[in-house]
């Protein structure tokens with residue numbers, strides 16, 4: 001616990017001494033002018049009590065992000081909360097340091113802004129600019145796929161950021177729809193700078209011993225990784241971001257990533273073989289641009305050549321884009337999250353973390369079947385108990401329930417693991433509790449109980465058949481062949497404010 005707290009304080013000291021060093025030994029002995037001795041985003045002495053907490057925006061592999069309003073100013077932030085013990089245990093200190101130091105120095109309307117940081121005995125906090133529009137990934141999921149106009153707009157805003165980020169000498173290395181957040185009015189903000197790699201010419205200050213030093217470590221996300229990384233060729237400057245941009249554009253237009261497959265290994269095989277097929281409805285311009293961005297020769301990707309980003313911007317797919325006024329133009333209309341109570345109102349009672357009131361109505365129970373979303377709540381209630389009863393009759397599952405406990409949702413899923421996938425029976429009960437059972441041995445593989453602290457569980461849907469359940473301790477991925485990822489999310493979330 002001390003290690004990371006000390007680690008961050010050490011980081012601030014290291015950072016300052018690094019800057020002093022630069023000032024003393026700048027090029028040709030000259031002092032570098034533009035560097036400030038202190039962080040732009042200060043390390044404040046705030047405590048969590050200075051904020052009113054709102055909804056959970058999402059959960060990452062070592063952090064959770066919550067909407068938070070500063071009580072005295074009324075300013076709203078996305079507060080990224082990282083458990084010190086967990087970060088130390090998971091060896092994520094370098095990612096945290098890197099993201100903090102890089103975000104602090106980036107200044108572009110398309111990059112998430114870091115306002116300040118603070119810490120207490122248990123956690124580190126980063127107050128980020130809040131993105132009410134959620135992830136671009138969710139827009140793709142909700143709309144099925146985007147129109148070419150929508151995709152063009154988002155791709156143009158991402159290119160504008162990449163041009164800036166590459167211009168200051170950084171490679172993002174994890175461009176994908178999950179890391180492209182949207183403001184309330186629908187503009188893109190690139191997030192997740194924990195995997196960046198600075199080039200030799202980088203204008204930014206980054207410390208030694210951070211993630212990027214591990215040149216051979218795979219960073220990024222399987223589906224968006226370029227072949228040269230898989231072939232262990234040296235990372236080419238910013239060109240893997242161009243590949244990932246091609247994958248992202250393909251995903252916007254089709255609804256899924258171009259090299260999608262059942263496992264990381266199969267994805268890698270498809271990337272290496274450049275097994276790329278275009279849906280018939282892609283326009284010639286879109287097809288041509290993606291084809292060029294997904295060139296196995298990194299230097300041939302538009303944006304990678306000597307003429308820089310101009311080559312990308314003049315591509316016929318972007319005809320009509322006003323590059324100088326992107327941020328002033330009207331963004332595509334956001335598709336709202338369906339069937340979920342809107343808790344965005346800052347005056348809403350959800351702003352109070354201790355709030356546990358409200359009428360409890362579980363969302364939609366499903367037992368390998370479905371209930372219409374238009375069903376009234378009393379009908380839902382009676383169907384819940386009916387379904388729960390029917391299912392409770394399956395004596396195999398009875399032993400996993402306590403007296404009086406009912407099943408709300410149950411199905412056979414695949415638990416996705418690094419090497420193998422396991423068939424499991426996942427049960428959500430009204431305790432609420434999630435039970436994961438090995439169906440062949442009828443053995444419990446573990447329970448997740450979160451009624452003590454509803455915010456300690458998060459369900460992240462990555463496609464209609466894939467979702468992740470995250471707790472502070474672990475992240476478990478599931479595949480539902482019956483495409484009910486969203487129903488699982490909603491069923492579990494219906495218990496979160498119980």
Ligand SMILES: Nc1ncnc2c1ncn2[C@@H]1O[C@H](COP(=O)(O)OP(=O)(O)OP(=O)(O)O)[C@@H](O)[C@H]1O
Nearest residue numbers: 057058059060061062063065078128129130131192
């Ligand atoms: N500034 C923000 N505004 C709104 N939501 C955010 C913001 N930053 C992050 N989120 C949401 O919170 C989730 C968790 O973000 P976080 O940065 O902790 O992890 P991540 O980058 O998604 O995952 P990982 O750390 O595993 O790469 C994100 O998926 C995103 O949906």
